[in-house]
Amino acid sequence: MIEVSQIETSIVLRGPSSSRLAGTRLLKSHLLLNEERRALDNAVSPPRSVGAGTDLVQEGQRTDNVFIVVDGWACRYMTTSAGGRQFPGLVLPGDIGNLDSLMFDRLDYGVRTLSDATVVALPRDRALALAALHPGIAGTFTWLALIENVMLSRSALSLGRRDARQRLAHLFSEVSARLAVQDGNQSGFEFPLTQEQIADAVGLTGVHVNRTMQQLRAEGVIVTRGRTMLIPDVARLRRIAGFDPRYLHMDAAADGGLS
Amino acid sequence: MIEVSQIETSIVLRGPSSSRLAGTRLLKSHLLLNEERRALDNAVSPPRSVGAGTDLVQEGQRTDNVFIVVDGWACRYMTTSAGGRQFPGLVLPGDIGNLDSLMFDRLDYGVRTLSDATVVALPRDRALALAALHPGIAGTFTWLALIENVMLSRSALSLGRRDARQRLAHLFSEVSARLAVQDGNQSGFEFPLTQEQIADAVGLTGVHVNRTMQQLRAEGVIVTRGRTMLIPDVARLRRIAGFDPRYLHMDAAADGGLS
DNA sequence: CGGTTCGTTGAGGCCCATCAATCTATGTGG
């Protein structure tokens, strides 16, 4: 929060509108020049507040906007014809909901808020125009897409080859790792997902998620109080999950980047 | 094949070396100018022939090259600490094996050939330099990354919410759809995967893949002869799989793109 | 205080994993 207001004031000096993308993963890209950051910020719509459970984009719908969830949680969701639902990804505060809309006019998943959220829209044509003009912006888009790739690949390993206990441990590991970058390194964090929604994220049933989380609680691996989760021993959780934070590429400086 | 030789000759006129990327998905990008196509072709290493089962990049290894599988099949593979193996993606002829290496110096998966293959390497620094210089190349990289995103997301739905029969149908649907673009629309195609490898792709056991494929054969959904597969009724297969080819974004012209 | 959402618990069953053996095709050396 402190960091956010700092960024806001520093940008207010430059343009007529305060920063709408402050704290966003897009703006945090190390590939961006400050000038490009400002250009992105100006290209984006005014923030909109939406309630939990509203569709930013419906499954299979077409859209011309890339939605950035400045605050709050959302999910990408898909459904089978039989009614099964799966979240291919969670959208955490500051994340982009539908980067695919940068290139494709139709989305094969939907984006829905899981909590009250404030959202900002980046029109595709403006995004593409900026990318064509600014190499840093273009590089940031691939960078963001590749990070999602990494998370989706790891998720495939979980869904395909891990049991319920490990899948849940992996989900909690990933979420805590992704949040840690934005919130500083706390061991407790907001986790607004319903058990049913957790089930949709890890490919299980709500009932089984319940039983498995009870087991994890009994072991002391996780502590839940209301909608907040606390992980007493992150290393242990990660050991259970087989989770290696090194491949999340959150600290971009450690990677090759533009070199 | 006809198309390939056309591209070759048209490029031979321009540069000293014949096209190394002909027929490759990278070169087929609709975002590319011919000048950019030539630049990419010149940035790439000479083709190398490798046998089946060789690692282009080992799991968790660092590399400075993006490998393009000009011919033959490969897979991205990951393993759990318990020894479970999962393919987050198949690399078909003309596909890029490790696009992630464009931005990250360390890969969290490995890339291994599934058949004899000829491979070409694109050094990261050269790729990034080209991307910074040519908007079409930069856009192509995001486009490729986003396509992989789509496939990974659909795979997540399969792994999380579909049974063995549907998963196999989905795999065969996707492979046939991806191949159709390159080979013309045939109903039969080379499918060099072992049943064990199919199992690694869909998150099942080799034994169960065997039984389920027998069922699909008995129903006449698929016909296998040696390493070639034939799908008598593609529509039926796709119905079983819940597969919608519209979201594969193979015919790029139909999409928004650069507009 | 009735309704709704979400968490929890129990019973029963199925899909798929596991283990292990057999069969077939292919290749190799003597």
Add this chain to the structure above:
DNA sequence: CCACATAGATTGATGGGCCTCAACGAACCG
């Protein structure tokens, strides 16, 4: 040309992890 080895496909028996169905409890809310 045959004995042998190996990789991959096939089959059977058994068990377990997770699903399904169903009910109940708890928290929240107008």
